[in-house]
Amino acid sequence: MSQIKVGVIGASGYVGSELIGILLKHQNVTIAGISSGNNKDKPFSDLYPSFIGQFDQLFEDNESVMNKSEVVFLCLPHGQSEQLVKQCIDEGKKVIDVGADFRLKDLDVYEDWYHVESHYPDLHEQAVYGLPEMNREQIKKTSLVANPGCYPTSILLGLYPAVSSKLANPSSLIIDAKSGVTGAGKKLSEATHFVTKNEGFNAYKVASHRHTPEIEEKLNQMGANDIKISFVPHLLPVNRGILSTMYMDLETETDLDSIHALYEEWYTDEPFVTVLKNGLWPDISHVQHSNQCHIGLTVDERTNRLIVVSVIDNMQKGAAGQAVQNFNIMLGIEETEGLAMVAPSF
Structure with a gap:
């Protein structure tokens, strides 16, 4: 070529x-x-x-x-x-x-x-x-x-199999996500000065972040039926990386092995998405400077809730x-x- x-x-x-x-x-x-x-x-x-x-x-x-x-x-x-x-x-x-x-x-x-x-x-x-x-x-x-936006990428990859397979109830979805400061761009602000961010950790744009409608629109295209999400982003005192944790009520009692098998099959041919073995959890340092997304899963049996953790490098x-x-x-x-x-x- x-x-x-x-x-x-x-x-x-x-x-x-x-x-x-x-x-x-x-x-x-x-x-x-x-x-x-x-x-x-x-x-x-x-x-x-x-x-x-x-x-x-x-x-x-x-x-x-x-x-x-x-x-x-x-x-x-x-x-x-x-x-x-x-x-x-x-x-x-x-x-x-x-x-x-x-x-x-x-x-x-x-x-x-x-x-x-x-x-x-x-x-x-x-x-x-x-x-x-x-x-x-x-x-x-x-x-x-x-x-796509950085937050939506980590969130949508984490939720795609569960939402499209009707495994969980999207109306119960709560998203807690955390990003490094490069996600705010190069222009300085009071929130991203070193002395403000170093040793700090805060939520921002709570229930008002501009990535919210992007996440909702794409989840609805996956079959989520016009949901509205609760999305809270946070700013980490690190340069790069996003960790998103998503919580959804399961539609039926489903064991973790079955859910894990669904996710593995869904992403089996994807070069940049890895579903971690049960018991392992993603870390932003494990995807830093790479185009990879790592996904971890569990089921909270007490609440019958699916918990998905997804990490990416927000710059990659x-x-x-x-x-x-x-x-x-x-x-x-x-x-x-x-x-x-x-x-x-x-």
Whole structure:
């Protein structure tokens, strides 16, 4: 396969830098251009010195990057991708939007939660939600992938077998999730200053996080029947990683071995999802810097409740890694290309 010319718009943020690191190892990719709103004409390695001598490419403007590229990754805050995506699609390019602009099919819900107006409903209808374990066949055929949010990725992978198999009652679902501070993005805030976060641990955006409607919409597509979830995110004093714990009432008395067998069969051919043996529990350190998702399960027999724990690296499977996984599927490349990372052992 000839080299595919790829552009990264918004490459100066955490997700953009993570994406560059992956693409440099991808044997089918040439990075044709990168952009940053505030860093035009500066070398990428000025912002990320670990890339000195490895990737010193200069930031350009968006237009130049799009013109040079066959496939464009957009790593922008919500509300900033739509017009650029429209231009790329009109010019016959493939797009992976790592932001939130195309994740929700219900535009009224999107505008209500994100407080931005959408202008291209047909484009939103065309977009495919880029959770490969759920939508792989649609991803193969589309030119526009909406990369999932980080929390939804860990949560949906943890719940997909149980919800789709009607194993548990989704209306009883409670989600407790915890993320490292890179999930908040590169822009500083009072909540993410070192002296605030170090040795701290807090819930935030309780029952109001913008990933809530994304989780609900995709669970409903799995067969959850218009549920409303209770979702509480927390901020961990670590750089990266997400651990999500989900609780649901079982529809019938079902033993753990049967549930474990269901999950193992569901994910048996998935290269990036591992269902741990009974008695083992996921740890964010075990997936760090990898595109892996680890899932642990148990049944609380006293309450007849299923408990699922799912972990991912929010910068990898929760963002840049999953974006490259979607890129590989779209282009007919081996799905694991560029993503063969194992978490460090210490």
